[in-house]
Amino acid sequence: xxxxxxxxxxxxxxxxxxxxxxxxxxxxxxxxxxxxxxxxxxxxxxxxxxxxxxxxxxxxxxxxxxxxxxxxxxxxxxxxxxxxxxxxxxxxxxxxxxxxxxxxxxxxxxxxxxxxxxxxxxxxxxxxxxxxxxxxxxxxx
Amino acid sequence: xxxxxxxxxxxxxxxxxxxxxxxxxxxxxxxxxxxxxxxxxxxxxxxxxxxxxxxxxxxxxxxxxxxxxxxxxxxxxxxxxxxxxxxxxxxxxxxxxxxxxxxxxxxxxxxxxxxxxxxxxxxxxxxxxxxxxxxxxxxxxxxxxxxxxxxxxxxxxxxxxxxxxxxxxxxxxxxxxxxxxxxxxxxxxxxxxxxxxxxxxxxxxxxxxxxxxxxxxxxxxxxxxxxxxxxxxxxxxxxxxxxxxxxxxxxxxxxxxxxxxxxxxxxxxxxxxxxxxxxxxxxxxxxxxxxxxxxxxxxxxxxxxxxxxxxxxxxxxxxxxxxxxxxxxxxxxxxxxxxxxxxxxxxxxxxxxxxxxxxxxxxxxxxxxxxxxxxxxxxxxxxxxxxxxxxxxxxxxxxxxxxxxxxxxxxxxxxxxxxxxxxxxxxxxxxxx
Numbered sequence: 001x002x003x004x005x006x007x008x009x010x011x012x013x014x015x016x017x018x019x020x021x022x023x024x025x026x027x028x029x030x031x032x033x034x035x036x037x038x039x040x041x042x043x044x045x046x047x048x049x050x051x052x053x054x055x056x057x058x059x060x061x062x063x064x065x066x067x068x069x070x071x072x073x074x075x076x077x078x079x080x081x082x083x084x085x086x087x088x089x090x091x092x093x094x095x096x097x098x099x100x101x102x103x104x105x106x107x108x109x110x111x112x113x114x115x116x117x118x119x120x121x122x123x124x125x126x127x128x129x130x131x132x133x134x135x136x137x138x139x140x141x
Numbered sequence: 142x143x144x145x146x147x148x149x150x151x152x153x154x155x156x157x158x159x160x161x162x163x164x165x166x167x168x169x170x171x172x173x174x175x176x177x178x179x180x181x182x183x184x185x186x187x188x189x190x191x192x193x194x195x196x197x198x199x200x201x202x203x204x205x206x207x208x209x210x211x212x213x214x215x216x217x218x219x220x221x222x223x224x225x226x227x228x229x230x231x232x233x234x235x236x237x238x239x240x241x242x243x244x245x246x247x248x249x250x251x252x253x254x255x256x257x258x259x260x261x262x263x264x265x266x267x268x269x270x271x272x273x274x275x276x277x278x279x280x281x282x283x284x285x286x287x288x289x290x291x292x293x294x295x296x297x298x299x300x301x302x303x304x305x306x307x308x309x310x311x312x313x314x315x316x317x318x319x320x321x322x323x324x325x326x327x328x329x330x331x332x333x334x335x336x337x338x339x340x341x342x343x344x345x346x347x348x349x350x351x352x353x354x355x356x357x358x359x360x361x362x363x364x365x366x367x368x369x370x371x372x373x374x375x376x377x378x379x380x381x382x383x384x385x386x387x388x389x390x391x392x393x394x395x396x397x398x399x400x401x402x403x404x405x406x407x408x409x410x411x412x413x414x415x416x417x418x419x420x421x422x423x424x425x426x427x428x429x430x431x432x433x434x435x436x437x438x439x440x441x442x443x444x445x446x447x448x449x450x451x452x453x454x455x456x457x458x459x460x461x462x463x464x465x466x467x468x469x470x471x472x473x474x475x476x477x478x479x480x481x482x483x484x485x486x487x488x489x490x491x492x493x494x495x496x497x498x499x500x501x502x503x504x505x506x507x508x509x510x511x512x513x514x515x516x517x518x519x520x521x522x523x524x525x526x527x528x529x530x531x532x533x534x535x536x537x538x539x540x541x542x543x544x545x546x547x548x549x550x551x552x553x554x555x556x557x558x559x560x561x562x563x564x565x566x567x568x569x570x571x572x573x574x
Contacts, residue, residue, distance in 0.1 A: 016554070
């Protein structure tokens, strides 16, 4: 299962990211992971949240432009070498990673990948014994 | 029908047109004096009576009407006939905030439809054509005007109105439509959609496009012509004067013939109101010679263009106007080039952005800086940074093609462009000149 990532357009100037977090905070949306890509003028915030529907609804109401992007999330052991093992499997199936980000939990670490063909990548990785996390699992981390 | 819809008048010798105008204008001025107290008061204040208007040469003695008058006289103040004689209104949202409502008698509609029929025939249309009218129907004059003209020519008229692109394309392909009437930006959009669906110009049955109601460039014309495999003709008009068809292009595509048996055109200096000689650029002013319900005299269009009486090889003798560059009161001069916000709007809409933008002009080291802020829309946003950048670059290229100078496009958050009274503030000019 792929996970829905919320991608939001932000102007690259002071206060815009805070405005976003304020809207999410006011609506009790919890951000599980966050990554920022930027140019000199604008940026894209990518995040995993506990409630995708609520997040996109309140963002729209507050005039943010947001879109949902399917990403793959995998849990690995939080120790040296485990990311390397995971990426080796991506290499073996020849899947190109557009971008990735990561966060560490109490026991495990979580890797989030954007690839161009999510379904295909997921199926091939499953064949290598890797199971991607569901939306619920990510929310529960 | 051949090359002309009404050859006798469209190709009449200049003397005959002048004689007709000399006959009609004094009568029309007296008609307005008798029936429109609003304009009579203006004439009185100006110290002129119908007795002073003996021929078309006396036109310059009369006071102007402007958008402000339409606003002041809203809704019935400029109506010259009882409502029982009116059969239709058309309306435009106008840029001054107040709606413009224009009334028509059946005669007025006939006159207007004659003009659009002339435009269709001038573009090469005939009763053998299937004419798809993709202008909006309803209050907007585009749909009603071309629909009526298409009937008069005898085309099979396909009244699709605007929007619903898939359905438009289905009708074009299934009915083998040969004429398309719509705004140039919508034509560009349809062209793009057909291209994306894999249709090549030779697969598309259209032969003729009649496009108007907004500013468009020669580049845009060539693009649309190439993608659809058609010849694209410009048509001009304004609701206040009747609607599209006041002027239109012929096969020469070198200026639009103004229908001088119904309308007298003048070019004035927008600042002084002085009438300018032929060939000089200025503000276009229209007088309707034989309209009954809503007969405007010396109406200032705010459109900037020039007129020419040079002989046209199509055979039509009526004066030609150049494509208006835009409205006189919102033109900017940036790096020596005239820029009209409407041109920017055309590019934005053409590329799928909302027409919400702001132009910021400044001056650094004696050079003008030119930035266009464009609000991001859900349609144009993607999670892919490179793709967003690429779309921005396409927009910059489009603006450069339209304006001839480079603009820096900045993508901003939705609803972030300042609005006052519900209308966007379009231009911020910080140059101290």
